[in-house]
Amino acid sequence: MIDWSTLTERFKGRTTFIRKLANTALDTHADSPDKLRRLVRDRDFEGLAFVAHSIKGLAGNLAATSTQELAATTEKAARDNDDHAYTHASLLADQIDMILGELGEFKRSNP
């Protein structure tokens, strides 16, 4: 999900800083997938739009382009009160899980 070469180039190969970013992302977004799934269950467009917007920013910062685009689609559908937002949000929750997994793997590889 994460384009590691783009991310590394963006921060000029500073692995230590990317590790710090990974730590922060893991700390602050660990519950994002569950939050998205709960909002889908609750049919909460407003909440979905807010969380999708936040994930769009995170994904952009981590060079996870496809996730960034999915988050943008989810956010727009939620703001339009479009039921497709629920489908997109479920997919987005899965992708965040994968991103968090990749970040955890990066931490383990770069202790």
Added chain:
Amino acid sequence: MTHSDITILVVDDDAVNLQILEDTLGDRYTIQTAVDGSQGLNYLESGGRADLILSDIVMPKMDGYEFCIHLKANPATRDIPVLFLSSLDSANDEEKGLTLGAEDFIHKPISPPVVMARVRNHLELSQARTRLSERNEELEMLVLERTRALILREQDVVKAQGATITAFCALAEARDNETGNHIRRTQYYVRTLAEHLSQLPRFRAELNDEAITLLFKSAPLHDIGKVAIPDAILNKPGKLTPEEWVIMRRHAEFGRNAIAQAEQEFGHSGIGFLHYAREIAYYHHEKWDGSGYPLGIAGEAIPLSARLMAAADVYDALISKRVYKPAFTHVQALATIMAGKGSHFDPDIADAVLACGDNFLSIARRFSDMQANDETLDNKA
């Protein structure tokens, strides 16, 4: 101001964004962070410093738009550049941010070089604006100081003008049997005529308030040239011979020369006042029909200042007692002036003397030479 003295307030609810921005800007600037608009406002209201603000838009509690509205409404914070940093994509979002007064809109994801360049540019712009504002204040102060100095100088010039007149008049009075009251009376007659005539279209442009003030100041110097006339002629207790008249008439030229010399000494600052004084001294014996002296010029070739003085001087000579003639009554004097209308005097000025007759009489009484003369005026007015 060095870079480390510059404080940037970063307002964002996402810890990853804050971390990237601190990493991007922290080496050059002091970074303060807040997680939403209300926390940012609290920081500033409690005295926190910010030379530039980078703010997210979508945040809990207070969003970036509302935060910006508060900042721009407060005189203490409205000049701080605000740069929105957001992943909102639509042109409307950007337009709204700029309309609220934000200086710029940077799109996420964060590109460190772009953020650094925009921050640097806006800081330079802000500092230039501050320097310009300070320079403007300095210039305004300078203008104020210069204006004060000019006013003081102008006041000095006015004082110098007064001193010049006093000195000249004292000299003239010491030489002449005519009293200083003749000088006062003619001065007031001239002003009365000038004020009256300033209402007529023919004279309105020339007789403005400043000109009337200068005429009033200049009038006392009309006979200053008499100081150069020998005592035997000046104070002769009887009519002058034709030869003596030739010498007496030269007082106009002597007066003109003396004032012209003073005018040169004064330079530009005394031009207005001495210009009128010179005109009056030289031309006040000219007559409307060209039969006067020293040049024998006629009509409007005679300066207005001198035409006014001619009427004032003659009126005063008529109502004054001389060793060679009794004092005329006010009515006789007016009749004589009217008889000279169009020959001796500018017709409009002769009419003005008649129209201002009551004022002339009041002036004559106020600055009367002697009780007897006063009675003559009263009894025969």
